[in-house]
Amino acid sequence: xxxxxxxxxxxxxxxxxxxxxxxxxxxxxxxxxxxxxxxxxxxxxxxxxxxxxxxxxxxxxxxxxxxxxxxxxxxxxxxxxxxxxxxxxxxxxxxxxxxxxxxxxxxxxxxxxxxxxxxxxxxxxxxxxxxxxxxxxxxxxxxxxxxxxxxxxxxxxxxxxxxxxxxxxxxxxxxxxxxxxxxxxxxxxxxxxxxxxxxxxxxxxxxxxxxxxxxxxxxxxxxxxxxxxxxxxxxxxxxxxxxxxxx
Amino acid sequence: xxxxxxxxxxxxxxxxxxxxxxxxxxxxxxxxxxxxxxxxxxxxxxxxxxxxxxxxxxxxxxxxxxxxxxxxxxxxxxxxxxxxxxxxxxxxxxxxxxxxxxxxxxxxxxxxxxxxxxxxxxxxxxxxxxxxxxxxxxxxxxxxxxxxxxxxxxxxxxxxxxxxxxxxxxxxxxxxxxxxxxxxxxxxxxxxxxxxxxxxxxxxxxxxxxxxxxxxxxxxxxxxxxxxxxxxxxxxxxxxxxxxxxxxxxxxxxxxxxxxxxxxxxxxxxxxxxxxxxxxxxxxxxxxxxx
Amino acid sequence: xxxxxxxxxxxxxxxxxxxxxxxxxxxxxxxxxxxxxxxxxxxxxxxxxxxxxxxxxxxxxxxxxxxxxxxxxxxxxxxxxxxxxxxxxxxxxxxxxxxxxxxxxxxxxxxxxxxxxxxxxxxxxxxxxxxxxxxxxxxxxxxxxxxxxxxxxxxxxxxxxxxxxxxxxxxxxxxxxxxxxxxxxxxxxxxxxxxxxxxxxxxxxxxxxxxxxxxxxxxxxxxxxxxxxxxxxxxxxxxxxxxxxxxxxxxxxxxxxxxxxxxxxxxxxxxxxxxxxxxxxxxxxxxxxxxxxxxxxxxxxxxxxxxxxxxxxxxxxxxxxxxxxx
Numbered sequence: 074x075x076x077x078x079x080x081x082x083x084x085x086x087x088x089x090x091x092x093x094x095x096x097x098x099x100x101x102x103x104x105x106x107x108x109x110x111x112x113x114x115x116x117x118x119x120x121x122x123x124x125x126x127x128x129x130x131x132x133x134x135x136x137x138x139x140x141x142x143x144x145x146x147x148x149x150x151x152x153x154x155x156x157x158x159x160x161x162x163x164x165x166x167x168x169x170x171x172x173x174x175x176x177x178x179x180x181x182x183x184x185x186x187x188x189x190x191x192x193x194x195x196x197x198x199x200x201x202x203x204x205x206x207x208x209x210x211x212x213x214x215x216x217x218x219x220x221x222x223x224x225x226x227x228x229x230x231x232x233x234x235x236x237x238x239x240x241x242x243x244x245x246x247x248x249x250x251x252x253x254x255x256x257x258x259x260x261x262x263x264x265x266x267x268x269x270x271x272x273x274x275x276x277x278x279x280x281x282x283x284x285x286x287x288x289x290x291x292x293x294x295x296x297x298x299x300x301x302x303x304x305x306x307x308x309x310x311x312x313x314x315x316x317x318x319x320x
Numbered sequence: 321x322x323x324x325x326x327x328x329x330x331x332x333x334x335x336x337x338x339x340x341x342x343x344x345x346x347x348x349x350x351x352x353x354x355x356x357x358x359x360x361x362x363x364x365x366x367x368x369x370x371x372x373x374x375x376x377x378x379x380x381x382x383x384x385x386x387x388x389x390x391x392x393x394x395x396x397x398x399x400x401x402x403x404x405x406x407x408x409x410x411x412x413x414x415x416x417x418x419x420x421x422x423x424x425x426x427x428x429x430x431x432x433x434x435x436x437x438x439x440x441x442x443x444x445x446x447x448x449x450x451x452x453x454x455x456x457x458x459x460x461x462x463x464x465x466x467x468x469x470x471x472x473x474x475x476x477x478x479x480x481x482x483x484x485x486x487x488x489x490x491x492x493x494x495x496x497x498x499x500x501x502x503x504x505x506x507x508x509x510x511x512x513x514x515x516x517x518x519x520x521x522x523x524x525x526x527x528x529x530x531x532x533x534x535x536x537x538x539x540x541x542x543x544x545x546x547x548x549x550x551x552x553x554x555x556x557x558x559x560x561x562x563x564x565x566x567x568x569x570x571x572x573x574x575x576x577x578x579x580x581x582x583x584x585x586x587x588x589x590x591x592x593x594x595x596x597x598x599x600x601x602x603x604x605x606x607x608x609x610x611x
Numbered sequence: 612x613x614x615x616x617x618x619x620x621x622x623x624x625x626x627x628x629x630x631x632x633x634x635x636x637x638x639x640x641x642x643x644x645x646x647x648x649x650x651x652x653x654x655x656x657x658x659x660x661x662x663x664x665x666x667x668x669x670x671x672x673x674x675x676x677x678x679x680x681x682x683x684x685x686x687x688x689x690x691x692x693x694x695x696x697x698x699x700x701x702x703x704x705x706x707x708x709x710x711x712x713x714x715x716x717x718x719x720x721x722x723x724x725x726x727x728x729x730x731x732x733x734x735x736x737x738x739x740x741x742x743x744x745x746x747x748x749x750x751x752x753x754x755x756x757x758x759x760x761x762x763x764x765x766x767x768x769x770x771x772x773x774x775x776x777x778x779x780x781x782x783x784x785x786x787x788x789x790x791x792x793x794x795x796x797x798x799x800x801x802x803x804x805x806x807x808x809x810x811x812x813x814x815x816x817x818x819x820x821x822x823x824x825x826x827x828x829x830x831x832x833x834x835x836x837x838x839x840x841x842x843x844x845x846x847x848x849x850x851x852x853x854x855x856x857x858x859x860x861x862x863x864x865x866x867x868x869x870x871x872x873x874x875x876x877x878x879x880x881x882x883x884x885x886x887x888x889x890x891x892x893x894x895x896x897x898x899x900x901x902x903x904x905x906x907x908x909x910x911x912x913x914x915x916x917x918x919x920x921x922x923x924x925x926x927x928x929x930x931x932x933x934x935x936x937x
Contacts, residue, residue, distance in 0.1 A: 124806070150808035158806070164799045167792065175796055178789045179808035184817075187789040194789045212931060219928045236808065355718060406902040414905040416665055416718055417858060418898050424851055425894035432888060539847075543729070546722045581737045588726035595723060599715040 083132035094296035107287035155238035165218025176232035223254030335568020336468030342548035342560035344516035350492035358423035360542020367528035396517030443529035553604020652868030654825025660863030662818035668724035674845025676830025690754030701827025705820035747841030861909030
């Protein structure tokens with residue numbers, strides 16, 4: 074199976090502080106890969122380096138074999154890579170529907186065609202479908218800022234999926250979400266994955282969420298990869314347990 | 321050769337003044353995310369404090385001290401507390417706009433409430449010409465250079481050798497980390513404003529004898545500060561010093577060779593070139609934003 | 612747009628159309644000035660209110676547009692051609708200025724436009740062979756449309772009003788299109804926007820270039836309006852004034868520029884530099900506004916309206932939130 078994402082010897086240092094100390098891994102097509110690790114293990118920094126938010130100090134990132142190290146996030150998105158955010162999520166003043174249209178519009182035609190074309194860039198139906206899929210129909214025309222935190226997380230995921238990405242990176246999607254909403258979110262992610270065959274990479278703290286969702290798990294600690302394997306094995310891995318308890 | 325030395329010395333003197341203004345500007349940006357568009361007017365104003373004190377009967381040196389003190393209170397404390405603090409929650413854009421409005425406010429206030437005419441301003445030392453290897457160098461330039469160098473050295477010592485100075489640097493580089501380490505970030509921010517007020521006051525006293533006290537001084541001096549800061553690298557104090565000196569020297573040299581009509585254009589062209597070729601400046605690093 | 616707002620706007624539009632029939636020539640000149648400045652303010656609103664960039668060169672672009680028309684029309688170029696040239700020229704200059712400046716953060720565009728403004732003034736003042744230097748250019752003719760001369764005060768006012776209407780329509784169309792959504796995204800959450808494939812740099816540059824070209828178009832109307840232009844009309848003061856107009860009116864609001872320009876024109880002695888204390892008061896007002904209400908007058912109005920509707924809305928939102936999820 075081909076690797077959608079290849080990270081080779083990625084390293085990121087901020088002055089004297091080394092956040093990611095040489096990490097390499099592969100993500101195969103159709104996987105749901107989880108990346109876990111205690112606070113400060115470099116998970117978010119790793120993500121940001123892969124996604125062009127930060128420039129790695131060393132190492133390479135390849136998407137479908139194409140070198141993408143340090144590419145701008147908007148260019149990565151055009152290659153079919155999407156992400157959700159831990160903190161910044163939706164556009165509060167736009168309606169839910171407009172948020173979704175925005176999430177897909179940059180993939181419709183050129184900048185010029187978007188100026189003279191339809192106001193919804195032809196995405197009215199697609200947005201409607203996404204709203205249905207994520208069960209947000211009753212909130213479709215509300216400003217996104219009025220939604221509850223959990224609903225915004227759902228919208229965030231929906232936005233990441235609008236452009237039909239092949240690779241989706243989710244940054245702590247479960248953070249701060251109540252149990253009911255969590256189940257809903259996980260179930261929708263599974264459904265999307267089953268339907269579209271996309272590849273997911275998920276950073277998460279919440280063990281249960283990761284174990285239930287992911288097919289393979291990587292464990293990061295102090296900027297290094299310390300373990301890798303199926304969720305059940307990772308749960309019992311002594312190195313992993315020590316990394317978590319030692320903090 | 322003689323005239324070159326003259327130009328070099330006067331250029332270094334001007335450059336040193338630009339450096340002081342640019343350093344204050346950079347420190348404010350680093351520590352409090354404040355882009356002070358009124359920095360030029362901050363240099364224009366203390367001279368008028370001094371003049372007012374002298375009009376009330378004070379000797380020059382006493383008036384200078386009063387000017388620095390007023391500067392600390394008004395351009396340091398009041399500026400921070402009344403203008404900057406209430407605005408921080410709105411982000412950088414309203415803050416920049418506010419300082420733009422402030423620059424206009426200060427300029428027009430001096431024009432309307434003091435005078436629109438250029439006022440003479442006493443020099444630090446009587447202007448005598450000294451002859452060095454054929455070149456004629458004015459004592460004024462040397463005095464300015466001396467005071468500016470002393471100030472910069474003192475600043476460096478303060479920032480690197482004292483506890484407060486190092487805390488200020490830590491806050492400038494990473495406020496969150498500094499707070500975790502126990503530094504009072506709010507107090508450091510205040511100190512930065514006070515420090516800027518002192519720097520602009522000194523610069524004012526040094527530069528006004530040459531320019532004469534006029535309400536429009538802020539325009540050129542402000543522009544010089546911004547350009548120097550950008551040349552050096554927006555987030556580097558060392559860069560601001562370097563940028564100021566380079567700008568001063570180049571500016572003075574160009575004055576000899578460019579028509580007076582376009583005299584003011586030279587720094588502006590340098591700015592555009594820097595932005596085109598190396599926007600992070602000579603010593604700056606390209607900044608990144610992580611999420 | 613709420614129904615009340617719709618009524619107000621329609622009323623204002625009607626007033627704008629009938630006003631010249633009730634005003635003396637100076638009054639007509641004043642409202643023509645308002646129309647012309649609104650066009651420049653709409654451009655600056657695009658740059659500032661929608662793309663979040665500070666431009667201190669809008670006054671310079673007005674100057675470039677004015678001089679373009681003042682130089683071309685006496686040479687025989689039809690006004691409407693010169694008008695378009697002014698717009699295109701300013702668009703191109705805006706693009707060239709913005710391209711390097713917007714690669715960096717830190718509001719570099721503010722400094723670059725500040726420098727550019729000063730440079731333009733120097734060129735206008737020094738290059739006497741081209742611009743007439745400090746003596747300026749007098750007697751820019753007013754155009755005729757299909758043989759019908761628009762030289763009279765009222766006729767020229769209607770030309771300006773017509774141009775304003777057209778440009779407003781074009782701007783409204785742009786803001787309604789996906790570009791408008793992109794601008795909101797740019798303003799609210801540029802990092803998120805980038806991750807969704809939105810080229811923030813391109814959109815910001817586009818907003819600045821279009822905003823600058825609107826400044827040029829404003830200047831193109833300004834020259835035949837006042838019929839004597841000189842470098843002192845286009846200094847930084849004009850750029851500051853336009854900035855204040857956009858802010859006081861409400862930056863990021865479609866009608867902000869209209870309101871801001873109206874206020875600026877109604878305050879006396881606007882264009883010739885004998886303002887007295889007007890600038891001090893204006894500057895102080897802007898500082899106060901930034902501290903309490905950075906979204907300007909229209910923002911204040913919107914906030915008050917929201918507060919009045921607040922309780923009802925809170926109840927509805929609460930009901931929706933509780934009803935969400937499986």
